[in-house]
Structure formats: C-alpha cells, structure tokens
Amino acid sequence: MNSNGRTRVGKYEVGRTIGEGNFAKVKFARNVETGESVAIKILDKDKVLKHKMIGQIKREISTMKLIKHPNVIQMHEVMASKTKIYIILEFVTGGELFDKILNHGRLKEDEARKYFQQLINAVDYCHSRGVYHRDLKPENLLLDSDGVLKVSDFGLSALSPQVQENGLLYTTCGTPNYVAPEVINDKGYDGSKADLWSCGVILYVLMAGYLPFDDSNLMELYKKISKANFTCPPWFSTSAKKLIKKILDPNVKTRITIAEVMETEWFKKGYEPPSFEKTNISLDDVDTVFDESMVIFFCLITKYRKMSFNLSEDCCFQWQNPGNLVIERKEGRPMLMNAFQLISTSQGLNLSSLFEKHMGVVRRQTRFTSKCPAEEIISKIEEAATPMGFDVMKHNYKMKLQGSKTGRKGHLLVATEVFEVAPSLYMVELRKSKGDTLEFNKFYKNLSTSLKDIVWRTDASNEGAENECPQAKLYE
Incomplete structure (x- = not known):
C-alpha cells in the first residue's frame, strides 16, 4: 500500500474505473512487479449467484483462456476472494472502433479492409478453438496504441459443448442490428455463420458510417434483416458490394463461409496473416475460481495473519499462485x-x-x-x-x-x-x-x-x- 490509499489486488495496484455494467466494473491497474498496465474486471459474487450467472462467467473465463491471438484481448490470470472474482486483462489505449467512426465518420475502403481482415483472423481462430462470440459489433472491437484491432467482451460467447447434436446453437442473443436472421427465427443456428453475418454488418458500418438494417420498430427491423433488405452506397467498390451481399445472405445454405471470404480478391489485397504461437490450454482449473472451500481456507489463513501482522481487509486465492492476498484499504482522500x-x-x-x-x-x-x-x-x-x-x-x-x-x-x-x-x-x-x-x-x-x-x-x-x-x- 502507498500513502495515497490505493487498493492492492495481489501484485496489482488498482486505479480508476474505466467501465461499468450491471454485474461488473473494469478498473485500470498496474503490475507493481513489472510496471505493466492492465485492466481488471471485478465481479461481485453475490450478484453472480443471485442472477444465476455462474455458468456464463465460467464460459467467459474458459473462452478467454482458450483464445491466445494477437487480435483478441488477452486474459493474464484470474483471482477470487471471498466476495469477488478478478479477471486480469490486457489494457488497450486506442478506445473502441465505434468511437473512431463517431469521431471521424466512415472509413476509406482500404482502412476498413485492414480492420475487417484482422476481425476475420480473430473470429476464424475463435471458431477453430470451438468458440463462437455471438455479440460482434464495433463497440466490442478495441484498438491498441498501434491501431491493431482487438476483439473483446466474450460474455455471450458459446463453447463447443453447448452445440447440440445437430451442430446448432439455440440461445437467442446479441445486439438486434447485428444479429443474423436465423438467430431471430429461433430455430437453431450455426454459430460460425451467425458470427460471419455480424462481421458483414460491421464491414458495412465501417465503410458506410451507418447501419445496413435500422428501424425504431423492432419487428420492422427484424423483417428487414430476415429479407436482407439493404442497399450499398455508391462509394462502395463493386467487389466490396459483391462480398457484403454474399455475407449478408439470409439463406444460411448459400451464405459464403469465412474460408471463402479469405479467398476473395478483395480480402486478399494487402493481407498479412497473423504471426503467433499456438499453445495447448487446459480448462481443468476454471472451477477453482468458484471453489468456496478453497477460498474460505485461504481466508482463514489470512485472518490468522491479520492477527499476527495487522493486515487489512480481504484475502485472495489465485489459481496460478495459491495463497496470494488481496489487501484493500478504505480511501481517506481522492485517488x-x-x-x-x-x-x-x-x-x-x-x-x-x-x-x-x-x-x-x-x-x-x-x-x-x-x-x-x-x-x-x-x-x-x-x-x-x-x-x-x-x-x-x-x-x-x-x-x-x-x-x-x-x-x-x-x-x-x-x-x-x-x-x-x-x-x-x-x-x-x-x-x-x-x-x-x-x-x-x-x-x-x-x-x-x-x-x-x-x-x-x-x-x-x-x-x-x-x-x-x-x-x-x-x-x-
């Protein structure tokens, strides 16, 4: 702890809140051992239990463990205290791709293609690991300081074990303007083709500056999506129009695949395949984060240490380094x-x-x-x-x-x-x-x-x- 009352979570010094939702906060933090900046997603266990979200949180953690790709936000580690779950994430400084469009308007075709290539790289790799994002949109695409795209927010993702025997998913989720028609129809859908549809909508938004499907009436919006009722602006190149229409095909059987997208001349222009190491990841330890008996055990140890060393408030069990402590102190002055x-x-x-x-x-x-x-x-x-x-x-x-x-x-x-x-x-x-x-x-x-x-x-x-x-x- 230092004199200005910062919170310390294990080896991380926690700073300002950079995002907030119904069940979690995301805070800026610094690894005091390396000086590296990170983002910590903090979930309240009581809220997770109350809203029966344990399965969803486990899937999100499992997903981020499985995906190690330069165009996906990286998860460094997960820790759990008696009351909270801490997900330590890569910190990116370039903001949302959505903000880039808001600030500067539509992108030129070459720039849009660069981001689309990185998006397809990430989504294709996710699918190869049995992960389907299911909520792809510009707000969930972040940029680092070098302008490299990073896919984030796997809170609605699905893993291969969720796929039914017929190869389909059945949970309706996502953001209406970006959702594929088969997801809306609630008759089962192929996760990879549904994700690709969302990528097609994103490409359209990047190049047009507005949505292909939009209506204040939700039912009317769904009708437009189901019929793929949209037109491309005149500034789209012929090859870009052709590709988008193949992606935004309401007929799943005739819709283009990601492999076929990557073979098109439009996509291959200036394409640089990602370079990274593929590693084997085990998910056997994910349940440990939710193992109350282990957390209570370490809390008892910490309670004993408090009596001996006068430490403060919380204790933390970390599955990569058991026995790590989270020490929190109430702030007596502004951070x-x-x-x-x-x-x-x-x-x-x-x-x-x-x-x-x-x-x-x-x-x-x-x-x-x-x-x-x-x-x-x-x-x-x-x-x-x-x-x-x-x-x-x-x-x-x-x-x-x-x-x-x-x-x-x-x-x-x-x-x-x-x-x-x-x-x-x-x-x-x-x-x-x-x-x-x-x-x-x-x-x-x-x-x-x-x-x-x-x-x-x-x-x-x-x-x-x-x-x-x-x-x-x-x-x-």
Whole structure:
C-alpha cells in the first residue's frame, strides 16, 4: 500500500474505473512487479449467484483462456476472494472502433479492409478453438496504441459443448442490428455463420458510417434483416458490394463461409496473416475460481495473519499462485492520478482529446477540472443533482447519482469520482453506468450549468472573473 490509499489486488495496484455494467466494473491497474498496465474486471459474487450467472462467467473465463491471438484481448490470470472474482486483462489505449467512426465518420475502403481482415483472423481462430462470440459489433472491437484491432467482451460467447447434436446453437442473443436472421427465427443456428453475418454488418458500418438494417420498430427491423433488405452506397467498390451481399445472405445454405471470404480478391489485397504461437490450454482449473472451500481456507489463513501482522481487509486465492492476498484499504482522500494515468484516460494516448470538446458526438462519460477542494466539489454536485430528481449516494470521493424517472432504458445511473492530478487541482469524471446515453448527455448539460462556479477555466475569458474557482474548458 502507498500513502495515497490505493487498493492492492495481489501484485496489482488498482486505479480508476474505466467501465461499468450491471454485474461488473473494469478498473485500470498496474503490475507493481513489472510496471505493466492492465485492466481488471471485478465481479461481485453475490450478484453472480443471485442472477444465476455462474455458468456464463465460467464460459467467459474458459473462452478467454482458450483464445491466445494477437487480435483478441488477452486474459493474464484470474483471482477470487471471498466476495469477488478478478479477471486480469490486457489494457488497450486506442478506445473502441465505434468511437473512431463517431469521431471521424466512415472509413476509406482500404482502412476498413485492414480492420475487417484482422476481425476475420480473430473470429476464424475463435471458431477453430470451438468458440463462437455471438455479440460482434464495433463497440466490442478495441484498438491498441498501434491501431491493431482487438476483439473483446466474450460474455455471450458459446463453447463447443453447448452445440447440440445437430451442430446448432439455440440461445437467442446479441445486439438486434447485428444479429443474423436465423438467430431471430429461433430455430437453431450455426454459430460460425451467425458470427460471419455480424462481421458483414460491421464491414458495412465501417465503410458506410451507418447501419445496413435500422428501424425504431423492432419487428420492422427484424423483417428487414430476415429479407436482407439493404442497399450499398455508391462509394462502395463493386467487389466490396459483391462480398457484403454474399455475407449478408439470409439463406444460411448459400451464405459464403469465412474460408471463402479469405479467398476473395478483395480480402486478399494487402493481407498479412497473423504471426503467433499456438499453445495447448487446459480448462481443468476454471472451477477453482468458484471453489468456496478453497477460498474460505485461504481466508482463514489470512485472518490468522491479520492477527499476527495487522493486515487489512480481504484475502485472495489465485489459481496460478495459491495463497496470494488481496489487501484493500478504505480511501481517506481522492485517488492521486499520476501523469501516466492521466494520459491513459485519453484515447490512444493522444493528449488533444483531453482538452478538446468533440461537438456533436454522443459520449458515455465526460470530465472537467476544478481548483476547489474535493469536499466542495462533491457537495456542489449533490446540490445540483438533487433538484434534478436524482438520489445521491456518497462514499468517500465517489458518488452514484440515481435518476428517479424511468427513461428509454430504465433509470439513469451516473457514477462520479474525484481524482487529484496535482496539488489543489482535481479531475472530476462522470460516467453513465446505466440508462440511455442521450439522456446522460442531457443530464450532464444541465448539471454543468449549475457547476459553472467550481469548474476551472484556462482560456483568456477567465480574466477578470469574480469567482474564486471560475469556469473551465470541459474535456472529453
């Protein structure tokens, strides 16, 4: 542990939250032995058990153990404490491919082809290992600092043992706009051909900048998908149009296969096969993460050590290195964010995105800086959010803002955290945890108006301002 109150999970020093869902949080972390940056996916065991998700989590862990490919997010290890499961993942800094399209619009055909080639490489390898992703979309495709595509989020994936005797899968899942028609029809589907359909939709989106199938009415959307009712824009090359139409063929029997895609002239242009070592992986130890008797045993050992050495809160069993401890300490001050961690909040380590407002882009999180004391920042946010109909839950320098009204996707839930980036300078991050992104943007616009007296401003218009903590330029 160090003086700024960071949490330590085994050999990992845990930092800021970089993603959040209903059952898990993803946090930035650093391996204190090697200095390597990682992402830690933290799952609450009680929630996993309550929602009967043990099978799904085991599949996700098994899948990520099986897939060791340069175009797939790598899982380093898994640990489990009495209350939590920790999945240690490769940390990538280039953001989502989806954000690249939002920021810059459609891609040129050669660039789209490069990403599509990497996507097909990854999906083909997954299928060779008996893994079917089942939720391929640009939001689940990440980019590293070199622009290399990485497939992520195997939470809905299926493994070969789930395939029925007739070779089909039957669980309907995925994101509607990207789902193959046979998945919608609920009569069984071939996982490899369903994944390829999603790849075809992704290729269309990369080159067009919009979806081939879209409708606010879900039934109408399904009709368009079932009939493959779409047209290619005029800027698509003839060979690209031909390939996309072969992939987005509603007839599974005549739909092109991945092997046939890789043999097309359009795909082979500038193609570089991936280079990596294939290893044999055992899944025999996956159940250990959920073995309560082993976890309790190590907790008892840790409890004894606490009595002897006054260690703090939790213990952790790690299947690769049994006996590893997780030591957590309550934060008594805002988390200190050093220069590298500050830069890591910016997509692709491009510092311009820290200080430039991207107009017209729908964001799921936003940040601002303030020179006011952290306690005052928290107090001001609470004062501003309460009249807007939000319930406020505070814990040290973190807040949860829960909307009282039901929106398009349920109640809006906003996670807020204050970070110290320098003496008397704080960064405040607001992130949508649940609800609709457009509603989050509207909420933030109203909130920022109420907070204008605590936000630091760096531009020339600051001169002559009367406020002690004047308004700042916001950065995304």
